[in-house]
Amino acid sequence: MSRTSMPRPLVLALAVWGAGIIAGCTSLPVSGSQAANLSVTALTRVAPTAPWCVNPADSSIAMGDNGLQLFEPAAGTRIRLATPSPTALAWSPDGKRLAAALPDGDSTTLAIFSRQGKPIAQAPVPGRVTGIEWMSSADLVALGVGIRIFSFGDAITATLYRWDGTSAPQSTTLFETTVKPLTVRQWGERIITSISMAISSDRDEMLYTRLHDPPAFSPYLRIILRNLESGAERDVATTAALSSGGGRFVGTGDRIVYGDGSSLSRVMAPWSDKVIQSFLAPGKQLAASPAGEDLLLDGHLYQGETEIASFPPASDGSFAPGGTLYIRHDTAIYRIGGLTEAIPAPLQPAVAERLRTMRAWRSEGLISDREYRENKKRIMEP
Amino acid sequence: MTMGRAFSVGFILLLTALPALADECLNCHRLKTPAAVRQWEESAHAKARVGCADCHGSDHARLDKGEMVVDQKVCGRCHAKALEEHAKSRHGMGLHSGWGCTRNLPGRDQNECRHCHEEGSAKPLTPVQCARFLKQSSEMGDLGCNRCHSVESSCASCHTNHGTSLAIVRDPNVCAACHMGPDHPQWEMWQTSRHGTLFTSAGPALGPTCQRCHMAGGSHNVSAGITMNSGGIPYPAEQERKGREEMVKICTDCHASAFARKELAQGDGIRTQSLTILKEAEQLIQDLADRNMLDPMPEKRPPHPLSGPRLVLDSQMLYEDTSHIERLFFKMKKYDYARTVKGAYHQNAAYTHWYGNAELKMDLIDIKAEANRLRERGNPVAAPAGKTVKPAAAAEEQLRVLKKKAERGELSQTEYEQEKGKVLRELKETAP
Numbered sequence: 001m002s003r004t005s006m007p008r009p010l011v012l013a014l015a016v017w018g019a020g021i022i023a024g025c026t027s028l029p030v031s032g033s034q035a036a037n038l039s040v041t042a043l044t045r046v047a048p049t050a051p052w053c054v055n056p057a058d059s060s061i062a063m064g065d066n067g068l069q070l071f072e073p074a075a076g077t078r079i080r081l082a083t084p085s086p087t088a089l090a091w092s093p094d095g096k097r098l099a100a101a102l103p104d105g106d107s108t109t110l111a112i113f114s115r116q117g118k119p120i121a122q123a124p125v126p127g128r129v130t131g132i133e134w135m136s137s138a139d140l141v142a143l144g145v146g147i148r149i150f151s152f153g154d155a156i157t158a159t160l161y162r163w164d165g166t167s168a169p170q171s172t173t174l175f176e177t178t179v180k181p182l183t184v185r186q187w188g189e190r191i192i193t194s195i196s197m198a199i200s201s202d203r204d205e206m207l208y209t210r211l212h213d214p215p216a217f218s219p220y221l222r223i224i225l226r227n228l229e230s231g232a233e234r235d236v237a238t239t240a241a242l243s244s245g246g247g248r249f250v251g252t253g254d255r256i257v258y259g260d261g262s263s264l265s266r267v268m269a270p271w272s273d274k275v276i277q278s279f280l281a282p283g284k285q286l287a288a289s290p291a292g293e294d295l296l297l298d299g300h301l302y303q304g305e306t307e308i309a310s311f312p313p314a315s316d317g318s319f320a321p322g323g324t325l326y327i328r329h330d331t332a333i334y335r336i337g338g339l340t341e342a343i344p345a346p347l348q349p350a351v352a353e354r355l356r357t358m359r360a361w362r363s364e365g366l367i368s369d370r371e372y373r374e375n376k377k378r379i380m381e382p
Numbered sequence: 383m384t385m386g387r388a389f390s391v392g393f394i395l396l397l398t399a400l401p402a403l404a405d406e407c408l409n410c411h412r413l414k415t416p417a418a419v420r421q422w423e424e425s426a427h428a429k430a431r432v433g434c435a436d437c438h439g440s441d442h443a444r445l446d447k448g449e450m451v452v453d454q455k456v457c458g459r460c461h462a463k464a465l466e467e468h469a470k471s472r473h474g475m476g477l478h479s480g481w482g483c484t485r486n487l488p489g490r491d492q493n494e495c496r497h498c499h500e501e502g503s504a505k506p507l508t509p510v511q512c513a514r515f516l517k518q519s520s521e522m523g524d525l526g527c528n529r530c531h532s533v534e535s536s537c538a539s540c541h542t543n544h545g546t547s548l549a550i551v552r553d554p555n556v557c558a559a560c561h562m563g564p565d566h567p568q569w570e571m572w573q574t575s576r577h578g579t580l581f582t583s584a585g586p587a588l589g590p591t592c593q594r595c596h597m598a599g600g601s602h603n604v605s606a607g608i609t610m611n612s613g614g615i616p617y618p619a620e621q622e623r624k625g626r627e628e629m630v631k632i633c634t635d636c637h638a639s640a641f642a643r644k645e646l647a648q649g650d651g652i653r654t655q656s657l658t659i660l661k662e663a664e665q666l667i668q669d670l671a672d673r674n675m676l677d678p679m680p681e682k683r684p685p686h687p688l689s690g691p692r693l694v695l696d697s698q699m700l701y702e703d704t705s706h707i708e709r710l711f712f713k714m715k716k717y718d719y720a721r722t723v724k725g726a727y728h729q730n731a732a733y734t735h736w737y738g739n740a741e742l743k744m745d746l747i748d749i750k751a752e753a754n755r756l757r758e759r760g761n762p763v764a765a766p767a768g769k770t771v772k773p774a775a776a777a778e779e780q781l782r783v784l785k786k787k788a789e790r791g792e793l794s795q796t797e798y799e800q801e802k803g804k805v806l807r808e809l810k811e812t813a814p
Contacts, residue, residue, distance in 0.1 A: 357774050366781040367802060375806050 028327065028334045032301070032309035039337035043326075044071045044078065046333050051088050054318055054326050055115070057095025061326075061333060064089070068100055070117045073335075081117045084109075088132040088142065093203070099140045101129035110142055112165050121165040127157070131197035133206065135228060139164050143174070143197040143208060154179045156211060158195050162228075172231070174224075179213045187219070187242050194221060196246040200253035201290060204228050204356050205363075207236075207247040207256060223247040223258050225270050227363030229356060234363065236270040245284045251292025252344075254373075259283005265297050271362065271369035277305055289319040291341040296325065354379055407434040421544035432460075457537045464537075467602035472612065473533050474602075513698040516687035530560035554581070557592045564717045567737075568592070571721075571728040590636065598632045607632055613697040613715075614653065614723045649726040652734060656722045659742055663711055663749045664695050665792060672783040675756045676705040707752045714745035773812040780805045 028040055046052050050064025061071040068082040088101040098113040108129040111122040127146035134140045146157040157176045163169040197208040206226050213219040223237040237258050244261030259265040265283035267276045281297035288295050295302045299311040317327045323341035327334045362372040411419050422428050439450045458465030468474040515527045533539040540551050558569040572578045581589025596604045607629030609622040633642030670676050671693045681691040684703045701712045722738025788798040
């Protein structure tokens with residue numbers, strides 16, 4: 001019997017069973033209107049809260065699990081690249097390099113590995129790195145968080161490091177704040193991990209969370225959009241709780257999604273402050289597909305405004321080009337097949353460069369968002 | 383002796399002791415400062431039995447340290463009305479020669495609260511500070527600035543220290559000590575105007591003095607009737623209207639109201655025309671700064687004492703540590719614009735035209751020529767010598783210039799969007 005002719009519920013049941021075998025005792029419950037159209041494949045084991053990421057070129061998976069591991073799905077093999085478990089991971093856009101943040105006492109080593117796992121470069125930076133992203137196939141940015149402990153609270157410094165893999169990382173302070181002792185006791189480690197980052201599909205803009213802990217109020221996060229070319233920033237949203245998963249770019253970067261950490265997630269146009277969609281999900285775990293057609297919000301998988309499937313709420317996911325979804329549930333990573341979306345044709349380098357320049361102008365207020373969109377349309381016209 | 387008689391005798395003894403206190407000072411000061419004593423003896427103060435200690439106090443140790451300054455507060459204890467009028471005037475407010483502008487003089491602690499706050503209060507002393515004063519040496523600041531600006535707190539600036547003769551302060555010469563020179567030659571303007579020449583030839587009955595118009599009725603408010611600030615910028619409409627009515631009332635002591643209004647309106651017209659010329663020059667310089675073309679740019683010269691490394695063309699502009707074109711603008715604004723406008727309001731034809739208007743217009747020619755030179759020299763930041771500017775970089779520079787113009791209000795929102803549209807369309811023409 002061919003796979004296509006097998007009844008879908010049976011395929012799903014077998015997949016879930018298979019996943020249970022590969023991942024130990026775990027399995028991935030799936031429900032929802034189109035759950036039957038999705039295939040679930042258990043891939044490998046992973047530490048429950050460690051970072052992981054899927055290579056956009058060949059679907060190999062880098063992950064934290066008793067050190068830094070590289071999983072080859074075709075062969076089903078794993079190799080260990082480093083002893084420390086990473087705090088952040090990112091494959092370069094072409095999938096040829098892996099960036100990792102490896103903790104080393106009070107500091108972090110930024111490391112670059114080849115596709116095969118060979119170390120290429122490394123550089124130390126102070127503090128704990130909570131996010132790492134590639135700006136191109138050569139340059140990366142990392143978000144470092146430093147803490148100094150005082151009797152009156154903790155002084156937090158968030159720093160953006162920019163590194164080309166050869167010279168020393170260049171640092172820019174994103175913000176400094178002081179956190180009350182009560183907040184430290186209440187939130188603990190989450191204070192650090194709440195300071196997160198995400199990069200746009202064009203890799204010239206980032207979202208990061210800025211922590212605020214005013215004396216008479218509860219701590220909260222602001223979501224800041226920063227243009228990496230100009231350094232100009234825009235305060236785009238406020239979340240009420242540190243449990244928010246921060247923000248992610250949707251599609252080509254003209255939309256973002258963020259959750260308030262308690263009940264509601266929103267898709268908005270950050271340059272016009274217009275809310276486009278709202279979802280009843282706290283947005284603790286967020287992922288958006290590259291073309292922006294699918295959203296995974298706290299385990300709920302949406303196409304447009306329609307929820308098509310549901311996974312356990314704590315599941316965190318990542319979409320690959322073409323729409324394939326990868327989900328980590330408990331201690332295993334699963335591949336969810338059956339989701340497809342068109343992969344946009346790459347822009348000519350000169351056009352991409354012109355748009356990048358215009359986005360930098362938009363960030364500095366030299367042109368308006370409307371002028372950016374109108375001129376983008378003009379430039380993209382054949 | 384009854385209780386009442388005892389009090390009376392005591393009181394008489396106390397009164398007779400007061401001259402003795404004055405005598406105590408005079409015994410020495412007749413020898414040490416005889417001129418001061420002589421002036422006091424001839425003054426109204428002596429006749430009114432106001433002795434040395436009444437103004438100076440009796441703590442000789444503090445006197446020697448210079449801590450017992452006889453300032454406006456001391457005089458105001460008796461001359462409350464004069465002090466109140468003075469405080470309302472430009473003499474009493476805004477010049478602020480006091481602590482705020484003297485904090486870098488020798489022997490002063492720059493961190494003292496009283497430099498910026500009223501003593502014993504968190505209330506700011508004044509929002510006014512003086513950048514040009516802060517650039518000076520202590521000696522130049524003391525002599526070149528405070529010698530005139532001390533009028534704010536010192537009645538002696540006009541009245542002298544120990545004399546009280548009204549003849550001194552009713553003579554226009556007393557004003558000449560400060561209101562002369564290249565930046566505000568009001569005394570020369572008056573002296574060579576119809577008012578001043580009549581005063582010289584026919585006396586005060588026909589030739590009105592400075593005091594006659596600016597201290598009408600003996601008021602100490604020298605700013606009554608003024609319709610613009612000291613930089614020649616018109617007051618807000620209501621304040622300007624009130625000032626004009628005050629001045630017309632003064633003029634009508636001698637002139638018909640319609641004549642006075644017409645004369646003053648001519649001054650208004652000249653002020654508006656001159657401000658337009660001034661604004662044109664200012665915008666040229668702003669534009670050059672926007673394009674990084676000033677030589678040197680503000681960030682490459684000693685910082686402005688109040689604004690830091692920024693272009694300053696307002697009343698706090700400097701005549702030192704600037705670019706050449708700013709120095710031309712300083713002369714244009716501080717000297718020639720002031721002479722044109724103040725000359726007009728003082729009805730002095732030569733000052734209005736030749737010392738003012740002609741110079742003002744020739745300044746604009748000089749500034750345009752210098753601006754052309756700087757433009758030809760180019761933007762050393764955006765286009766280093768020998769390198770071609772990329773279309774996107776040129777467009778970005780233009781967009782930055784437009785944004786700054788819009789922020790300064792030189793472009794309306796519509797004009798701003800139209801200009802940006804042009805830049806972006808031109809950029810589109812250059813294939814990406």
